[in-house]
Amino acid sequence: xxxxxxxxxxxxxxxxxLLDAEGHKVTxxxxxxxxxxxxxxxxxxxxxxxxxxxEDVLRKAGIAEANAFVAVTRDDDRNAMAAQIAxxxxxxxxxxxxxxxxxxEEFYRSLGLEAxxxxxxxxxxxxxxxxx
Amino acid sequence: xxxxxxxxxxxxxxxxxxxxxxxxEVLVIERNxxxxxHLTDELGSISLCGDGCEMAVLTKAGIARAGTxxxxxxxxxxxxxxxxxxxxxxNVPRVIAKINSxxxxxxxxKLGIEHTVDVVGLVLEHIKEQAGISPLIHLLSLKDExxxxxxxxVTKDLPIVGKPIKELLPDYAASPLLVRKGHPPVxxxxxxxxxxxxxxxxxxxxxxIELLRxxxxxxxxxxx
Numbered sequence: 001x002x003x004x005x006x007x008x009x010x011x012x013x014x015x016x017x018l019l020d021a022e023g024h025k026v027t028x029x030x031x032x033x034x035x036x037x038x039x040x041x042x043x044x045x046x047x048x049x050x051x052x053x054x055e056d057v058l059r060k061a062g063i064a065e066a067n068a069f070v071a072v073t074r075d076d077d078r079n080a081m082a083a084q085i086a087x088x089x090x091x092x093x094x095x096x097x098x099x100x101x102x103x104x105e106e107f108y109r110s111l112g113l114e115a116x117x118x119x120x121x122x123x124x125x126x127x128x129x130x131x132x
Numbered sequence: 133x134x135x136x137x138x139x140x141x142x143x144x145x146x147x148x149x150x151x152x153x154x155x156x157e158v159l160v161i162e163r164n165x166x167x168x169x170h171l172t173d174e175l176g177s178i179s180l181c182g183d184g185c186e187m188a189v190l191t192k193a194g195i196a197r198a199g200t201x202x203x204x205x206x207x208x209x210x211x212x213x214x215x216x217x218x219x220x221x222x223n224v225p226r227v228i229a230k231i232n233s234x235x236x237x238x239x240x241x242k243l244g245i246e247h248t249v250d251v252v253g254l255v256l257e258h259i260k261e262q263a264g265i266s267p268l269i270h271l272l273s274l275k276d277e278x279x280x281x282x283x284x285x286v287t288k289d290l291p292i293v294g295k296p297i298k299e300l301l302p303d304y305a306a307s308p309l310l311v312r313k314g315h316p317p318v319x320x321x322x323x324x325x326x327x328x329x330x331x332x333x334x335x336x337x338x339x340x341i342e343l344l345r346x347x348x349x350x351x352x353x354x355x356x
Contacts, residue, residue: 088242101186104185107217107221111220
């Protein structure tokens with residue numbers, strides 16, 4: 001798999017490391033160079049500074065050849081915009097984005113985006129753990 | 133009409149003020165509390181402090197009865213999100229987004245937001261006009277029709293001076309309007325010769341603007 005990840009926070013860095021260790025081709029982008037230091041030293045993928053809501057940045061990151069795109073910055077709106085650009089402008093086959101706000105997760109799903117809300121997911125998980 | 137504006141900076145607050153003055157019901161949604169207070173001082177209690185991309189805030193704003201929704205924050209991703217929610221979730225009839233990067237115009241259109249305004253681009257255009265840098269001044273875009281209205285100011289350094297207007301754009305089918313000092317405005321004929329100081333108003337397909345620009349800086353070869 002050839003994956004582009006936008007946002008090198010804890011989740012982005014962890015996911016990049018995971019996929020890279022499995023032998024996938026990984027390119028990770030973050031607007032803030034400092035965040036790229038989160039990547040472990042053995043990371044063998046490509047790390048780039050840039051804003052993935054900018055289509056030229058995505059082009060440079062090789063989105064035309066990517067078959068998956070993941071948007072996990074801390075900003076729902078950026079994730080939604082980048083994910084839609086990947087899906088609608090560049091026709092990336094598999095696009096996943098994180099949307100913290102549960103109502104917006106539902107909204108973007110209605111637009112055909114694969115949106116995941118960690119807020120809703122985690123709340124449900126904790127509720128289950130609490131038992132009856 | 134009830135109009136919701138997201139973003140209460142210079143553009144949002146002035147727009148709010150003008151729409152209010154022309155008799156509309158206006159609400160400005162602004163994330164920054166300090167700016168909200170400022171809006172209240174300036175415009176009265178027509179601001180709502182909150183994130184204009186959040187459903188709860190938009191519901192509180194009464195978005196269901198809004199006739200127009202305008203997003204003018206500094207972030208294109210926020211403007212896109214707010215407008216998509218307004219249009220696709222709440223079916224607001226008219227939705228307009230400010231775009232901060234002109235590159236995003238086609239992206240917004242592809243994602244369902246056809247009405248965008250490149251505010252910075254307009255400002256630059258205006259400054260260039262004031263500074264006399266560009267002979268071509270953009271007056272109006274009819275985006276749905278893909279047509280622009282532009283003004284050409286003929287300065288003495290343009291290579292086209294002294295040549296008939298048909299050389300400028302050989303394939304241009306319409307006739308520009310000519311404003312020549314000391315004369316009443318007239319409709320040009322293809323043979324009208326350009327003189328220094330002339331002003332021409334073109335109604336031109338957007339895709340031909342670059343052609344026109346090229347033929348102005350070139351040797352008047354009509355962009356060919």
